[in-house]
Amino acid sequence: MATIYDVSQLAGVSLATVSRVMNKNTNVSEKTKQKVLAAMAELGYRPNTFAQSLASNCSNSVGVLVSQLDGPYYGPMMAEIEAALRSDNRHVIIAVGHSDAAQEIDSVEFLLSKGCDALILDVEAISDDYLIKLSQSSTPIVLINRYIAEISDCCIYLNNELGGYMATRHLIDLGHRDIAYISGPAKKHDATERLEGHKRALAEVGVSFDPALCFEGDYKEDSGVEGMNYLFSQNKTFTAVVCANDQMVSGAISVCLERGMKIPQDLSFVGYDNIPFARYVSPKLTTVNNPIHEMGKMAALWLLKNLYKHDIEVENVFEPELVVRNSAIRKG
Amino acid sequence: MATIYDVSQLAGVSLATVSRVMNKNTNVSEKTKQKVLAAMAELGYRPNTFAQSLASNCSNSVGVLVSQLDGPYYGPMMAEIEAALRSDNRHVIIAVGHSDAAQEIDSVEFLLSKGCDALILDVEAISDDYLIKLSQSSTPIVLINRYIAEISDCCIYLNNELGGYMATRHLIDLGHRDIAYISGPAKKHDATERLEGHKRALAEVGVSFDPALCFEGDYKEDSGVEGMNYLFSQNKTFTAVVCANDQMVSGAISVCLERGMKIPQDLSFVGYDNIPFARYVSPKLTTVNNPIHEMGKMAALWLLKNLYKHDIEVENVFEPELVVRNSAIRKG
DNA sequence: GAGAAACGTCGTAAATGGTCGCCATATAGT
DNA sequence: ACTATATGGCGACCATTTACGACGTTTCTC
Numbered sequence: 259m260a261t262i263y264d265v266s267q268l269a270g271v272s273l274a275t276v277s278r279v280m281n282k283n284t285n286v287s288e289k290t291k292q293k294v295l296a297a298m299a300e301l302g303y304r305p306n307t308f309a310q311s312l313a314s315n316c317s318n319s320v321g322v323l324v325s326q327l328d329g330p331y332y333g334p335m336m337a338e339i340e341a342a343l344r345s346d347n348r349h350v351i352i353a354v355g356h357s358d359a360a361q362e363i364d365s366v367e368f369l370l371s372k373g374c375d376a377l378i379l380d381v382e383a384i385s386d387d388y389l390i391k392l393s394q395s396s397t398p399i400v401l402i403n404r405y406i407a408e409i410s411d412c413c414i415y416l417n418n419e420l421g422g423y424m425a426t427r428h429l430i431d432l433g434h435r436d437i438a439y440i441s442g443p444a445k446k447h448d449a450t451e452r453l454e455g456h457k458r459a460l461a462e463v464g465v466s467f468d469p470a471l472c473f474e475g476d477y478k479e480d481s482g483v484e485g486m487n488y489l490f491s492q493n494k495t496f497t498a499v500v501c502a503n504d505q506m507v508s509g510a511i512s513v514c515l516e517r518g519m520k521i522p523q524d525l526s527f528v529g530y531d532n533i534p535f536a537r538y539v540s541p542k543l544t545t546v547n548n549p550i551h552e553m554g555k556m557a558a559l560w561l562l563k564n565l566y567k568h569d570i571e572v573e574n575v576f577e578p579e580l581v582v583r584n585s586a587i588r589k590g
Numbered sequence: 591m592a593t594i595y596d597v598s599q600l601a602g603v604s605l606a607t608v609s610r611v612m613n614k615n616t617n618v619s620e621k622t623k624q625k626v627l628a629a630m631a632e633l634g635y636r637p638n639t640f641a642q643s644l645a646s647n648c649s650n651s652v653g654v655l656v657s658q659l660d661g662p663y664y665g666p667m668m669a670e671i672e673a674a675l676r677s678d679n680r681h682v683i684i685a686v687g688h689s690d691a692a693q694e695i696d697s698v699e700f701l702l703s704k705g706c707d708a709l710i711l712d713v714e715a716i717s718d719d720y721l722i723k724l725s726q727s728s729t730p731i732v733l734i735n736r737y738i739a740e741i742s743d744c745c746i747y748l749n750n751e752l753g754g755y756m757a758t759r760h761l762i763d764l765g766h767r768d769i770a771y772i773s774g775p776a777k778k779h780d781a782t783e784r785l786e787g788h789k790r791a792l793a794e795v796g797v798s799f800d801p802a803l804c805f806e807g808d809y810k811e812d813s814g815v816e817g818m819n820y821l822f823s824q825n826k827t828f829t830a831v832v833c834a835n836d837q838m839v840s841g842a843i844s845v846c847l848e849r850g851m852k853i854p855q856d857l858s859f860v861g862y863d864n865i866p867f868a869r870y871v872s873p874k875l876t877t878v879n880n881p882i883h884e885m886g887k888m889a890a891l892w893l894l895k896n897l898y899k900h901d902i903e904v905e906n907v908f909e910p911e912l913v914v915r916n917s918a919i920r921k922g
Numbered sequence: 923g924a925g926a927a928a929c930g931t932c933g934t935a936a937a938t939g940g941t942c943g944c945c946a947t948a949t950a951g952t
Numbered sequence: 953a954c955t956a957t958a959t960g961g962c963g964a965c966c967a968t969t970t971a972c973g974a975c976g977t978t979t980c981t982c
Contacts, residue, residue, distance in 0.1 A: 261939055263940095273961085274961065277941060286958090287958080305939085308640050308940085309640075311966095312638070312938090312940070313941040313942080314942085327666075333659050337686065340659060340684055340686055344686075349685075350684055351651075352683075354669065354672055512870055534661070537811070538811045539840070539871055539872075593967060604933045606932070610931095610932085617930060617931060641969085642967080644938050645969040646970090
């Protein structure tokens with residue numbers, strides 16, 4: 259492999275000059291620049307990133323920690339992050355935290371030990387305190403899907419409470435009053451926020467929240483199944499169900515279909531997240547759009563702006579949006 | 591940040607000795623080893639990976655190139671790769687090729703420039719020749735989802751032809767003879783192989799393949815919609831449809847449902863890939879299992895064995911498996 | 923039992939391939 | 953001619969690995 263030294267020899271200039279043209283330093287004449295570029299091309303020179311990183315103390319890499327890689331949720335986010343960073347010649351290193359505090363911390367340490375310039379974290383189990391302390395270290399972090407007041411500047415998040423409100427409000431506007439709820443795990447912030455929104459919508463029209471009509475799932479399909487079975491076992495009336503994410507809706511609907519029910523005629527459903535499948539499943543899901551990919555993109559742009567000094571605008575907070583399709587209809 | 595030098599000072603030994611204990615070199619007495627370990631702990635020492643990589647010419651990183659990150663397909667694969675490599679303290683750098691030759695080559699170059707120890711590639715557009723040449727370079731590669739005879743050792747692949755055969759054979763066994771086919775893009779190897787299997791199953795029972803009953807999609811939901819509309823427009827009889835992947839089945843079924851048809855009573859469907867949603871959609875999809883996550887894992891293990899010298903067994907070729915659920919029934 | 927060979931343990935110093943500040947020099951503008 | 957600015961060279965880092973050799977102890981051999 260050719261080194262910078264070889265290039266400088268061939269081009270008849272010094273090492274520093276070669277380094278300057280690589281780093282787009284302006285103080286290089288066009289003529290020498292061309293000579294160097296030609297030499298690089300002739301040798302098929304490729305700078306050694308390790309040496310660059312060692313000398314410059316910058317790795318051009320950012321670590322991305324997510325809860326899981328399978329599932330429909332993180333793919334679009336990773337795709338946007340990769341695209342944004344890649345276009346600036348930075349690379350992304352991935353790590354998975356499995357929604358477990360110990361593993362999440364372990365992953366952060368891992369990423370740090372690999373010398374990432376910054377971290378993008380979508381973590382659920384790690385405490386606010388840890389994150390606040392981490393943000394004070396020399397490695398910048400940006401949080402997706404989480405709001406911590408003390409470090410709000412580096413938080414990219416969705417107004418989940420509003421989303422939860424919108425889902426239930428939509429059903430209320432459709433005439434429903436007996437609305438069941440299949441929640442995400444109580445330990446996850448977004449899950450409790452969405453539930454809060456649900457309660458607010460209920461309160462707004464004077465309907466009291468009935469804990470018996472609320473099931474705590476874990477955001478996976480199977481818990482939609484469980485949740486639905488639970489709800490039916492309560493022997494209470496309800497004409498609509500809102501689920502804290504689309505995957506649980508999918509599980510819940512499958513239970514109803516197996517019982518010979520018609521959706522949405524017999525029961526209305528509203529989901530959350532608007533994952534790609536929501537459009538193709540039958541009935542097409544009415545759901546709350548969660549612009550997860552945009553948040554991923556924004557996290558990357560945040561880094562481009564604040565760490566790599568690009569002159570761009572970023573926004574931190576995203577608004578949910580109701581996507582009306584066919585899984586919820588007026589109460590008949 | 592503490593350096594190896596600081597550690598050596600505190601422990602009262604030389605740099606080489608500290609390096610030796612880090613690299614588990616046996617030639618160091620238990621006593622000095624403990625001294626060094628204590629010093630490292632006291633300083634919170636973390637070796638600088640860039641310096642390590644520069645000196646050892648090994649980055650402990652592997653580049654993973656996939657066609658896309660969103661969609662249900664690559665997530666499980668990435669998850670397995672990450673887990674396997676991570677357990678050996680290696681990290682993965684991701685890149686996306688978008689099924690385009692230029693972008694795929696660009697991504698390979700990108701990954702190479704980042705100094706990956708090896709590459710895991712799931713590429714579709716890059717030519718065999720390029721890959722063969724690439725495999726002769728100093729950076730090992732392993733190919734997922736592709737078979738190239740000249741470099742078969744580093745190919746991890748599924749017997750797609752057999753899978754295509756199984757899908758159609760299942761329908762034949764259920765009494766169907768008029769079977770439509772929605773294919774993947776002709777330029778993708780796996781798509782043509784699956785179609786070959788379909789044709790073989792047909793030929794086996796003396797049914798001639800009717801091009802009018804075959805639509806070339808692009809593996810996405812929308813082309814399932816298109817494909818179904820095309821098939822209906824042909825005014826031909828068919829009692830079953832096999833789609834080259836589950837996403838297209840999803841699109842195809844939605845068209846039927848909108849027309850008021852009952853699935854599988856009016857039309858049987860068999861898919862391919864067995865993506866997670868296939869289990870939760872209604873009707874639950876009969877499909878061919880594509881052990882994509884296992885192939886991802888095996889690719890990682892291949893590297894662990896051949897590059898990082900672990901003593902483990904790996905297998906290259908995977909067999910598809912029919913998963914019978916509810917989207918295909920006996921011809922009525 | 924003495925001398926030599928072998929071995930285990932550890933230190934020295936030379937890579938590894940860059941970046942970057944500092945300084946000298948060339949060039950251009952006024 | 954004087955000064956500001958553009959240009960290029962020199963050499964000190966950056967944090968590690970690793971070949972080589974020093975040194976002391978053990979073991980083998982005659």
